[in-house]
Amino acid sequence: MDEERDQAPGSAQYTRAIKQSMRQAIIIAYDNYPDVVHSAQVCLESFIKTERVLTTNRYPREHYVQEQHCLVAIDYADRIAKKRFNFLDAREDLGNLAVLYEEFVSRDPRAAVTSLRLFRALVQIISELASLIENQTRVQITNWQSVLEFYAIPVTSSVKTEDIANLLPRVSQITEIKVLGAGGFGAIYHVRVGNINLSGKLVPTAKFKTTKQACAEKVVGSMVNSPLLVRYHACYQTSHAYVTLMEYIRGVDLQRIIQGRTNFLNDDVNKIILAQLGLALQYLHYRGFIHRDIKPSNVMIHPTCRVQLIDFDTCKICVGRFLSGNQNSFIRRTFVEFNDGESAGTLYFLPPEILRRKPYGRAMDWWALGVTSYQLCSGKLPFRGYNEKILKERIKKGHVKYVSGATLHQELTKKLLVKFPTQRITSARFEDYKNHAWFGSVDWHRMGCIDPAPLSCFFNAHDGTFSPKADMVAHKVKAKKLLNFSQVYDLPAHEQEPLFTLLSRGFEYSMRKLHSGEMASESDMTEPFESADTNVKFSKYKFNSYLIGKNKSKIKQESISDTLNNDAFEQEVITEQQCSLDEESVKEAEQAAPIAASTDEDDLPQATLHQAAQLANTKAD
The missing domain is CATH 1.10.510.10 (Transferase(Phosphotransferase) domain 1)
Incomplete structure (x- = not known):
């Protein structure tokens, strides 16, 4: 009776065994299938070398997508080399990247094209090893070929490069009001474009030592949309300075x-x-x-x-x-x-x-x-x-x-x-x-x-000083030394490098009005804000519907759920101990052990038993 209880889903011994099985899988792959491991390593190295090339002909979101996939590839290569790669690495990261692609399908077709191409390449590179690792961990195997077939829908870009460049505000359309601040990179002004109040930042192109440094805020500005972060409306180049137009913060x-x-x-x-x-x-x-x-x-x-x-x-x-x-x-x-x-x-x-x-x-x-x-x-x-x-x-x-x-x-x-x-x-x-x-x-x-x-x-306590004041920089930088908008001039649209070019949807609409002779106001730039994900449970497996033989289990998920909700186990920390494990039981717990692997520096905090097995209770939408 005690032995059956120890082997039951949710027991401490059961969960330890899952973790041990996860860690042994890559070692077995190294020993028994070295060609598969080597092939994945070579392909990952080639992928990183080819794709992680910083080029200015990609727009900020395309660069962002490129970095997201390359960072995952770098992590995969590192974990495979250190014999730490497990089936959850493949499942979580590829599922995560699939959601990123889906986000861009309607938001930015151009970025979606890049995302789909890179996602498919990563799946093709890692699928054989991932299936092998799943099998060695004795969890259900993902049909990665079916995943590739599903994510083979062609996406076409309906946005032309020239459209964005031609809609950028001309220097003559920017009215400089006053200096708001200055720092090591450049100066910030209160400006107006039409009737729209904005903060306009000018940074001399020579200030940035690298392209990576120069594009940083453009990439962030293209991806964030929260009331808790300043909103970016436009980024582009002038004769010898980068221009950034942001929301004007009255504070x-x-x-x-x-x-x-x-x-x-x-x-x-x-x-x-x-x-x-x-x-x-x-x-x-x-x-x-x-x-x-x-x-x-x-x-x-x-x-x-x-x-x-x-x-x-x-x-x-x-x-x-x-x-x-x-x-x-x-x-x-x-x-x-x-x-x-x-x-x-x-x-x-x-x-x-x-x-x-x-x-x-x-x-x-x-x-x-x-x-x-x-x-x-x-x-x-x-x-x-x-x-x-x-x-x-x-x-x-x-x-x-x-x-x-x-x-x-x-x-x-x-x-x-x-x-x-x-x-x-x-x-x-x-x-x-x-x-x-x-x-x-x-x-x-x-x-x-x-x-x-x-x-x-x-x-009630403030005395009116909440509006940004022009004298903020008087003690550090003399106004006559600051680069201002009267000292720069427009570049032709074809000379605008995509990586440094950004236009928010709201500001794009406003610029279309201005270019057609209409007046634009701040209300034209209203866009719904995003909010951070508040789900604290472990995520559902994105490709759950592509698992092979998922209905062959003898133990139902409901019984696992009952065990996981047992208060006696909620605070137990999963540890590294070896034990035998029934194959059918492991298959039932395919997602019952999302454990954070240890690092070179310290062992990371482990998930509690209750937290670690949340995936066993979920089904794909």
Whole structure:
């Protein structure tokens, strides 16, 4: 009786066996089918070499699609080489990319064409090894050929390159109102195009050292659409500067409030600010970007306490989450997606893993949010030093001094400022952030809406200085040194390089009106906002309907569900222990063990038994 119970779906021994089976599958493939493994490795290497070529003749979304597929290919190659590749890697990532393609079919046919081509190429490369791994793990095999047949529908682009370039605003149509700010890259102005108020940024082309750096914000602007992030309307080139036209934010940056009017920042206000920043990061990460420069000066606040993230120049494309629900591959990459030694952002806000040149991922943004949270709580930076060397050493150690008398705000900050990224609150488990006791009174649905609940204590306290002021940059940059719109001139449409060209739907409609002699207003640019996926369960298998022999099981999914909902097992952590496993039982648990694999640095937090087997209870739509 005890032996039967141990082998039942949902038992600790059963789940350990699934994980062991997953890890052994790639080793067996190496030993018994070396040609299959080698073929996949060679094809992945060729795919990466061929496709990861940065060219300016692709539009921002096409480049984004290219990067998403190449990042998955790079991860596959790495995990196969390290003998860590498992069937969930193939299922989750390819299902995720399929959803990305489907998103573009109606949104951007040109990007959809690129997405479909790359998706099919990856499936063809990995399908034989994936089927072998599925078989060795003793789960149902996916009919990848049927998947390819389904995703063979031709998609044609109805958008001509010339249409976009010809609709871009001419320099003569831009009226410069005043300077809003300036930084290392360029200057930002309050401008008008017709009756539309916008923020116009001018960056000399010589400021960017690489094409990758120059296109960063264009790619982000083409993919994000949230009330929590500044909206990009147009990007293009002029004679010797890049132009970016964004929404005009009638507010101030958080740094000015921290430095000048700290009486604004009571516990209620801080709570609303950090709730929105958490949602903004969640959305940005799900869309496939690491901000890399989260700090108060990159956070704009409206008089009603609406928060918006700005400045995407340092953003880095990471693998996004397009498939609804949690995925182990997404969780794993949160901490160690990259190992390229890159360091972008502001030193005071950089996490220990960046300064130590260790692998990093989206978790770095949550550390920076922790530094911001500390500033809101105390008005000071958590790490300071007489020079850069001392400052770096203090950040590497990760020791933070807190004021006496712990508060809930302080407790949240401590969970963000954790030295080891795997122990940090991140978007891998965003529910841990939302469910923190300090946010107990927060209406999360309202935080993600266009306008959160106005805070009278915040709104009434401001003295009219919330409109951006031209004197913001007086102490740093003299106005006469700033490049302005009168100093640049238009380029012919055929000279506009696609990678640096962006036009939002709303702004495109407005420009069509202006070019036809009609007046355009800000109301013409209204577009519905997107929201981040709120599903905290593990995602359904995208290709569930293509499983071979899926009705041959003897154990019904309902019985597995009953076991998974057993309170006695909810908090049990899946560990690495070997045991025998009945073949039919494993087939029933094909998705019962989405475990985050360990990394080179540390073992990642494992999913609890209840969380790990959620997929066994789901059916494809």
